[in-house]
Amino acid sequence: MLLELSADKRARAVELADRFLERCRLGVGKTRDEIERSLAAQDVRASERRIAQALGKLVLDACVFEQSEGVEPPALRREVFLRSAAARRAASPEAPFSKEAVLAASGRALGLDPSRIEEMLYADLRGAHRLIAAPNLSAEALVRHYEQGQIQAVLLRAVSVVADVRCTSPDSLRYLFQKLKFRRLLYRCEALSNGVYRLSIDGPFSLFEAVTKYGLELALTLPALEACDELELKARVLWGSAREPLEFEHRRSGPPVRDGEARLRDEIVELLHDFEKLDTGWQAAPAEDILDVPGVGVCVPDLLFRHREGGDPVYFELLGYWSRDAVFRRVELVERGLSRRILFGVSARLRVSEAVLDFAEHAALYVFRGKPSARAIERKLDALRS
Amino acid sequence: MTTLSFASGTLELRDVPDGLALPESVRWDERTQTYRAPALAYFDIVRLLHRSNVPYTDAARAYAELEARLAVRREPRPFQTEALAAWRGAGGRGVVVLPTGAGKSHLAVLAIEDRRRATLVVAPTLDLVRQWYDLLRTSFATDVGIVGGGSHVVREITVTTYDSAYLHMQHLGARFGLVVFDECHHLPGETYRLAAELCLAPFRLGLSATPERQDGRDALLERLVGPLVYRKDIVELSGAYLADYDTVCIEVELSREERDEYERERKIYVDFLRSQGIRMDRGNGWQDFVRRAARSNAGRRAFQAYFRQRELALAASAKLAMVDRLLDQHRHEQTLIFTQDNATAYAVSRRFLLPVITHQTKVKERSEILERFAQREYGAIVTSKVLNEGVDVPDASVAIVISGSGSVREHVQRLGRVLRQRGNKRAILYELVAKGTGETFTSERRRDHAAYR
Numbered sequence: 001m002l003l004e005l006s007a008d009k010r011a012r013a014v015e016l017a018d019r020f021l022e023r024c025r026l027g028v029g030k031t032r033d034e035i036e037r038s039l040a041a042q043d044v045r046a047s048e049r050r051i052a053q054a055l056g057k058l059v060l061d062a063c064v065f066e067q068s069e070g071v072e073p074p075a076l077r078r079e080v081f082l083r084s085a086a087a088r089r090a091a092s093p094e095a096p097f098s099k100e101a102v103l104a105a106s107g108r109a110l111g112l113d114p115s116r117i118e119e120m121l122y123a124d125l126r127g128a129h130r131l132i133a134a135p136n137l138s139a140e141a142l143v144r145h146y147e148q149g150q151i152q153a154v155l156l157r158a159v160s161v162v163a164d165v166r167c168t169s170p171d172s173l174r175y176l177f178q179k180l181k182f183r184r185l186l187y188r189c190e191a192l193s194n195g196v197y198r199l200s201i202d203g204p205f206s207l208f209e210a211v212t213k214y215g216l217e218l219a220l221t222l223p224a225l226e227a228c229d230e231l232e233l234k235a236r237v238l239w240g241s242a243r244e245p246l247e248f249e250h251r252r253s254g255p256p257v258r259d260g261e262a263r264l265r266d267e268i269v270e271l272l273h274d275f276e277k278l279d280t281g282w283q284a285a286p287a288e289d290i291l292d293v294p295g296v297g298v299c300v301p302d303l304l305f306r307h308r309e310g311g312d313p314v315y316f317e318l319l320g321y322w323s324r325d326a327v328f329r330r331v332e333l334v335e336r337g338l339s340r341r342i343l344f345g346v347s348a349r350l351r352v353s354e355a356v357l358d359f360a361e362h363a364a365l366y367v368f369r370g371k372p373s374a375r376a377i378e379r380k381l382d383a384l385r386s
Numbered sequence: 387m388t389t390l391s392f393a394s395g396t397l398e399l400r401d402v403p404d405g406l407a408l409p410e411s412v413r414w415d416e417r418t419q420t421y422r423a424p425a426l427a428y429f430d431i432v433r434l435l436h437r438s439n440v441p442y443t444d445a446a447r448a449y450a451e452l453e454a455r456l457a458v459r460r461e462p463r464p465f466q467t468e469a470l471a472a473w474r475g476a477g478g479r480g481v482v483v484l485p486t487g488a489g490k491s492h493l494a495v496l497a498i499e500d501r502r503r504a505t506l507v508v509a510p511t512l513d514l515v516r517q518w519y520d521l522l523r524t525s526f527a528t529d530v531g532i533v534g535g536g537s538h539v540v541r542e543i544t545v546t547t548y549d550s551a552y553l554h555m556q557h558l559g560a561r562f563g564l565v566v567f568d569e570c571h572h573l574p575g576e577t578y579r580l581a582a583e584l585c586l587a588p589f590r591l592g593l594s595a596t597p598e599r600q601d602g603r604d605a606l607l608e609r610l611v612g613p614l615v616y617r618k619d620i621v622e623l624s625g626a627y628l629a630d631y632d633t634v635c636i637e638v639e640l641s642r643e644e645r646d647e648y649e650r651e652r653k654i655y656v657d658f659l660r661s662q663g664i665r666m667d668r669g670n671g672w673q674d675f676v677r678r679a680a681r682s683n684a685g686r687r688a689f690q691a692y693f694r695q696r697e698l699a700l701a702a703s704a705k706l707a708m709v710d711r712l713l714d715q716h717r718h719e720q721t722l723i724f725t726q727d728n729a730t731a732y733a734v735s736r737r738f739l740l741p742v743i744t745h746q747t748k749v750k751e752r753s754e755i756l757e758r759f760a761q762r763e764y765g766a767i768v769t770s771k772v773l774n775e776g777v778d779v780p781d782a783s784v785a786i787v788i789s790g791s792g793s794v795r796e797h798v799q800r801l802g803r804v805l806r807q808r809g810n811k812r813a814i815l816y817e818l819v820a821k822g823t824g825e826t827f828t829s830e831r832r833r834d835h836a837a838y839r
Contacts, residue, residue: 046682074751077741084739085764088717097714102739122732125746186417202417213553323417349393350418351400 009051010143016044016052017139017146020059024134032065033127054146062135062142065126071110073124076117080106148226152219154248157237158203161218165228166196172228173197173290177300179224182265183217186323190297196230197298205238226252267318267371268302274374281308282381287315293337297329301342305381314384318345318372327352327365334363343380345372388435388442390428395556395584397423397431397446406438425559426610428586429479446586448560449504452542456499457527463627466493469616473591474500479612481570481592485620486802487628490593491518494566495525501589503563504542508551508581510569512749517778518545518568533558548572551581559585567592571795573610574603582610595802596795620801620837628805629783631813633837635829637821638704648823651695658688699823700789701730706737708818712786713738713766720759720782721766722773724800726789731770734788742768756780774799781806785815792831801837 005013020039027035039056084102091097103114110117122128135142155161167173180187186202204215225231235248264272264286275284287301301315319326330344334357341362346352347369354365366372366380389400399412399421408421409430415422423431428446435442462470466489469482478501484490498505507518512535522543523530531541534550540558551558565585567573570592573582582590592611597604607614624630640648658664662678662685665671675692679685709723725731728744735742741755741764758764760780773779774796785804790796804813819829 046680046686049680049686074748077751078754080739081741082758082763085766088713088765091714091717097710099737099739118736121736125732324419325417349391 005143005147012048013051013055013143013146014139016042016048017055017059017142020055021135021137021139021142024059024063024131028131028134030131031127032060032063032129032131035063035131036060036127051146054149055142058142058145058149059135062137063131064133065129066132067129068120068123071112071116071120071123073120073122076106076110076120077122079110080117080121083109148222151233151250152222154237155219155222155235156204156215157239158215158218158248159205159236159238159245160203161199161201161233161235163199163201163225163234164192164196164230164232165199165225166194166230167228168195174288174300176224176228177290178264179221181300181302183221184265185214185218185221188297188326188329189300191292191294199225203235203237229253264302265318271318271372271374271377272303275377278374278378280378282306282378283308284316289315291315291333291338291340291342293333296336297333299330299333299338299342307381307385311385312341314381315340315342316345316377317342319347319350324350324352327356331356331365334360338363341384343377343384345377388440390431390442390444390446392425392446392448392560392586393422395425395559395580397425397428397586399423399431403440406434406440409434424583425586426583429588432588446560447563449563449587450542452498452502452504452526454526454528454543456495456525458525460492462492462496463489465618465623465627466496469493469618470496470500472616473497476612476615478564478589478591480590480615481594481597481607481611481613482615483594483597483617483619485618485623485628485805486595486799487806488595488618488623489627490568490595491521494568494591494593495521497566497589497591498522498526498543498564501564503587503589504561505544505564505566506551506558506562506585506587507543507545507566507568508548508573509545510548510572512547513752513778514568515545515547548575548578548581552577552579552584555581555584559587562587564589564591566590567611570594570607570611571597571599571604574599574606579606579610596798598795600793619835620798620805624805627807629807629811629813631801631805631815633801633815633817633833635817635819635833636708637819637826638702638708639821640698640702640823641704644698644702645822648695648698651691651698652824654691655688655695658684658691696824699820699825700726701733702820705788705818705820706734709734709786709788710738712784712816716784717765719765719784720762720780721784721786722779722782722800722803723766723768723786723788724773724790725768725770726791728770730789731768734768738766738768740764740766740768743772744770745772747772771796773803779803781808783811783813785813787815787817789818789825790828790832792828794832794835797832798835798837 019042023038024035027038039059042052044052080102083106087102088097103117107114107117165176167176188200190198192198201218204218225233230253231251233250237246237248238244239246272284282305284303284305287304289301291299291301299317301317303316305314305316327344327346327350339362343364343366345366345368348367352365352367354367357363357365362384364380364384366377368376388402391398398418402408402421409423409427411427412421412423469484470493473480473482482493494507509515509518515532515534519530519532522545526543528543529541531539531544533540533544533546533554540561562585565587571594572578573592590611592607597607620628659666659675664674664678666675679689713721723734725734731742731744734740743752743755755764755767756779759767782804785800787800801815804815817829819825
């Protein structure tokens with residue numbers, strides 16, 4: 001288990017974070033290099049150095065820096081360097097190269113004092129940018145980010161993750177599922193008792209050596225998991241260069257904190273656009289419901305279709321092409337009580353026949369090659385309506 | 387019948403006959419009820435199916451024979467012909483090592499024409515992507531695709547960066563039969579290797595002047611690209627195909643103040659090493675030092691002392707005085723000045739009012755600096771590591787290495803920057819070393835190459 005900060009250490013971390021934030025607030029107008037030096041010069045105990053460096057990095061990331069206005073440094077450099085090159089070539093033992101003479105001649109040409117030229121020569125470098133706004137966040141929030149970053153680093157090494165979550169509001173749960181889908185994670189979900197959902201998520205090490213991109217997507221999902229009222233997370237990880245198998249646990253409860261709004265996957269956005277272009281009686285919108293079959297599992301549709309002439313709406317879930325098993329879990333949901341009208345979109349690469357849902361009148365499978373077609377979906381929706 | 391298909395950088399195998407001994411990289415995937423392997427295994431799997439007389443449908447391969455024909459035929463140099471033959475002899479998979487300026491790009495053109503398959507060229511920087519784009523478009527008189535730097539145009543010959551390759555290979559990995567990895571010593575990195583693993587191209591060519599990596603991961607190149615099939619070093623080509631050259635090591639003295647401070651800081655650093663029993667000559671010496679230094683204030687002080695004594699040696703004032711003299715001495719020649727770090731590069735730029743190129747220099751300004759250098763409007767450029775590779779540097783005949791790492795590769799690359807042959811040119815590389823400091827050892831390490839003997 002990753003050791004959480006003890007109360008003492010946490011208080012000390014908040015104190016450090018507060019000190020760093022204060023340095024930034026006092027340092028408005030200074031350069032990035034000066035701010036970095038000022039943070040690095042803070043006296044911390046040897047045992048605190050690591051957390052101090054991490055907090056310093058988070059503080060710097062939250063600062064707003066900008067280049068000083070005035071002379072354009074690239075144009076200034078061109079003028080100075082061209083004169084310098086000519087002066088070097090023309091130099092002789094009797095009249096050696098003189099930096100001062102080059103700066104004076106450049107100053108005359110640009111209408112600037114030579115000392116100002118030296119000052120502005122590299123004013124566009126990142127380290128020379130000036131702090132215009134200190135971070136607008138509390139020391140506690142900064143320490144929370146640090147703790148979250150620690151756990152995210154562990155998830156990059158995960159073989160599998162099991163997360164039990166409880167959300168008192170359906171909105172929080174929907175937010176979580178939308179995030180999971182947007183990040184294209186491979187997951188299964190089952191409803192446990194007392195409103196707890198168990199998410200089993202494949203980790204980046206699940207089949208081959210870690211896939212960095214997938215690991216990053218998993219790590220970026222952590223804030224959405226932590227936005228639930230209760231979270232109990234267990235991960236199997238392969239740690240270090242020796243890939244040592246370890247178990248990792250993390251629990252959190254308390255008021256949820258969100259990191260921005262959930263977004264739809266690109267394929268769903270594209271499908272919505274395609275549908276808007278169709279001359280059809282159906283209207284599509286992002287679905288907001290979670291369809292739960294107690295004791296069996298849940299389904300989180302992507303879209304909800306309503307017909308202009310009324311009738312039951314039809315849900316649509318796009319399953320992608322990674323998990324054949326996911327398709328059969330949806331079939332089982334329908335078999336065992338999912339009563340809403342629903343259409344599942346499945347890639348032909350999963351080699352599943354549309355006939356597997358022939359037994360149900362209110363549910364259907366749409367198998368597509370390449371990308372889903374709005375026209376084909378319309379036909380399936382019409383069939384479900386009738 | 388067994389079916390092979392490509393899915394997001396992996397290969398799916400269905401209906402595999404019982405008892406067929408699949409390569410080690412193939413795993414059973416419960417989710418899809420198929421065998422799955424990284425796309426890299428395509429060559430091994432197809433060969434296995436052939437040798438085992440297993441009938442199969444190849445739905446994975448999505449590349450075609452090259453339609454474009456070589457439009458510009460340049461007579462290859464003898465060593466290029468030898469390298470191509472060696473690569474061909476290895477089944478079109480392998481690494482070729484040639485010095486900077488020896489015509490690695492032309493060898494790649496010959497390899498593309500030899501295999502005649504849709505080809506992806508992967509290069510480390512956008513500058514190199516542009517250079518490859520120009521070369522391939524001219525050589526094959528065809529439109530060439532670019533993936534990266536805001537473009538996403540895929541054609542039968544396409545050029546991309548390592549960054550874009552690993553991001554997009556899960557979609558592009560089936561569309562090329564030949565992949566050329568330029569400066570292939572980058573490939574074994576933790577993420578870049580995905581560019582090779584998610585791609586099924588059976589033919590692969592790795593190009594480098596110095597494939598060895600300090601972390602030893604160059605050993606991965608054999609799996610990702612193929613074996614080392616051909617190698618020629620600078621000394622074997624200088625005179626005939628590269629410019630003749632001299633290397634001069636100049637030792638400079640620290641000033642009295644610098645020497646006093648150097649000895650003081652070095653003692654703090656060395657005393658800490660001794661007190662902790664840290665041996666820097668061991669493989670994990672540096673990691674051990676960093677770990678232990680983090681545990682105490684004395685360690686932290688030793689860590690600071692290490693960097694300060696190093697900085698005093700690398701940027702000794704006498705070195706800058708020597709640079710001034712060398713700039714005067716070679717004021718009618720084109721000169722490249724190399725430093726170990728950006729801070730020194732900018733300090734040299736400010737002191738001598740010379741244009742500098744670092745990773746912070748914007749592409750537009752960098753192009754302008756190189757263009758003015760080529761036109762001889764600028765006589766010298768300062769750089770840290772950016773020009774070691776990846777940028778087509780106009781002809782220069784003088785290199786001044788103010789400071790550098792102990793890397794043989796870096797030092798050889800820097801020398802290679804002044805070896806492009808032109809008339810009777812004789813290039814010269816100066817290496818400035820602070821006498822009686824740890825830098826002398828660093829210098830010996832980086833000169834441990836035939837080019838410096």
